[in-house]
Amino acid sequence: MLPELERFSSSLTIDYELYPYDIAGSIAHARGLAAAGVVSRSRLIAIERGLRRIKSELDEGDFKFKPSDEDIHTAVERRLTEITPAGAALHAGRSRNDQVALDLRLYCRDAAVEAIALEARVISALASKAVTHAAWLMPGYTHLQHAQPVTVGHHLLAHAEPLLRDVERFRHAYDAAGEMPLGSGALAGSTLPLDRRVVARELGLEVLTQNSMDAVSDRDFALDLAFACVAASIHLSRLGEDVVLWASSEFGFVRLVDEIATGSSLMPQKKNPDIAELLRGRAGRSIGALVALATVLKGLPLAYDRDLQEDKPALFTAVENILDSLGAAALMVEHLEFDRERLAAAAADPGLVATDAAEELVRSGVAFRQAHEIVGRQVRDGKFAAPWPAKASLARRDLPGAPNPRRVAARARALRREAAGLSRWAERHPPALPS
Numbered sequence: 001m002l003p004e005l006e007r008f009s010s011s012l013t014i015d016y017e018l019y020p021y022d023i024a025g026s027i028a029h030a031r032g033l034a035a036a037g038v039v040s041r042s043r044l045i046a047i048e049r050g051l052r053r054i055k056s057e058l059d060e061g062d063f064k065f066k067p068s069d070e071d072i073h074t075a076v077e078r079r080l081t082e083i084t085p086a087g088a089a090l091h092a093g094r095s096r097n098d099q100v101a102l103d104l105r106l107y108c109r110d111a112a113v114e115a116i117a118l119e120a121r122v123i124s125a126l127a128s129k130a131v132t133h134a135a136w137l138m139p140g141y142t143h144l145q146h147a148q149p150v151t152v153g154h155h156l157l158a159h160a161e162p163l164l165r166d167v168e169r170f171r172h173a174y175d176a177a178g179e180m181p182l183g184s185g186a187l188a189g190s191t192l193p194l195d196r197r198v199v200a201r202e203l204g205l206e207v208l209t210q211n212s213m214d215a216v217s218d219r220d221f222a223l224d225l226a227f228a229c230v231a232a233s234i235h236l237s238r239l240g241e242d243v244v245l246w247a248s249s250e251f252g253f254v255r256l257v258d259e260i261a262t263g264s265s266l267m268p269q270k271k272n273p274d275i276a277e278l279l280r281g282r283a284g285r286s287i288g289a290l291v292a293l294a295t296v297l298k299g300l301p302l303a304y305d306r307d308l309q310e311d312k313p314a315l316f317t318a319v320e321n322i323l324d325s326l327g328a329a330a331l332m333v334e335h336l337e338f339d340r341e342r343l344a345a346a347a348a349d350p351g352l353v354a355t356d357a358a359e360e361l362v363r364s365g366v367a368f369r370q371a372h373e374i375v376g377r378q379v380r381d382g383k384f385a386a387p388w389p390a391k392a393s394l395a396r397r398d399l400p401g402a403p404n405p406r407r408v409a410a411r412a413r414a415l416r417r418e419a420a421g422l423s424r425w426a427e428r429h430p431p432a433l434p435s
Contacts, residue, residue: 240279
């Protein structure tokens with residue numbers, strides 16, 4: 001191939017990130033070959049020792065790449081054969097097609113675990129703030145207009161709940177990546193007596209892929225992870241938007257501390273909610289990455305095609321973006337400071353309890369539509385008198401999921417416990433690397 005086209009087709013700068021998983025998969029494959037009698041015990045020991053040395057070189061930045069290294073997989077194999085003649089036996093029964101599919105699955109599982117750990121941190125931060133602010137009055141909004149009274153804690157928990165759903169999406173992505181494709185070869189398996197179950201067991205993967213053609217071309221698990229990243233990015237964007245509004249002069253609900261704000265290059269009085277704004281903007285990266293990945297996959301004939309090389313730039317972008325964003329969101333929430341006086345002043349709007357007045361008429365036997373019309377007329381004519389203050393309204397809203405301060409505090413404490421459980425789950429699911 002022409003040198004210019006070799007540079008065009010090389011994926012080394014992208015798939016370099018997969019080297020820990022490539023080495024882990026290679027060690028597991030070597031053990032599988034030994035279990036099947038294809039590789040001797042002495043060769044297995046030499047291969048494992050060589051692969052661990054290569055990982056150390058890559059970890060320390062001492063690995064010397066060569067122009068012939070087309071990708072991280074060929075680079076590792078080339079170096080292994082330099083270290084030991086036994087390295088030439090490693091690729092038996094394996095193609096780069098099933099090798100790449102395995103590496104990417106291991107990466108996806110690791111990324112999903114890391115995302116869940118960070119989601120837990122953001123949920124915990126929101127829940128902790130909600131406990132502290134469970135009874136702090138504020139207006140709730142629809143259409144960005146004053147609607148009904150809520151509390152700061154209730155509003156913060158409204159951002160924690162979708163993050164909890166994101167965790168389930170990441171868990172699904174983790175499970176979806178749990179099939180073991182190695183042994184599928186280029187597309188039609190192998191005539192060698194490979195023991196795929198040994199390899200799966202070494203890597204902590206739950207099941208074997210059931211069709212060799214599908215195994216090398218399937219990237220549904222990557223789509224699942226990319227979509228989980230998109231959903232989480234969208235939810236962080238909405239959190240960021242609320243913080244931007246709350247920090248504005250018009251709202252003034254949040255005081256921007258220096259740790260999460262920046263100044264203006266021109267205006268000395270300014271404090272800007274840059275982190276919140278970037279959480280909005282960063283959602284675009286995840287959405288773009290999902291579209292890019294789906295576009296790569298949409299028209300490919302079975303089985304493997306080189307187009308699949310483009311799955312990694314898109315997926316890595318989505319993953320790195322959401323991990324960065326979750327970390328930033330956690331720090332932002334942890335440093336939020338609310339202005340109780342500004343919040344209370346906004347919550348003093350009598351219109352916030354207009355629905356309460358209508359519901360009070362319903363209690364006396366008036367049909368709701370008539371009660372709605374009566375109170376609406378009072379508001380339009382300037383004759384509406386609030387039946388009780390917002391604090392009393394919250395006390396009456398004592399239903400599951402409602403903003404009653406007692407229920408808000410209880411839900412916040414429950415979410416904090418759930419976040420702690422998610423952190424423990426993540427700790428119990430380290431990368432699947434053979435011992």
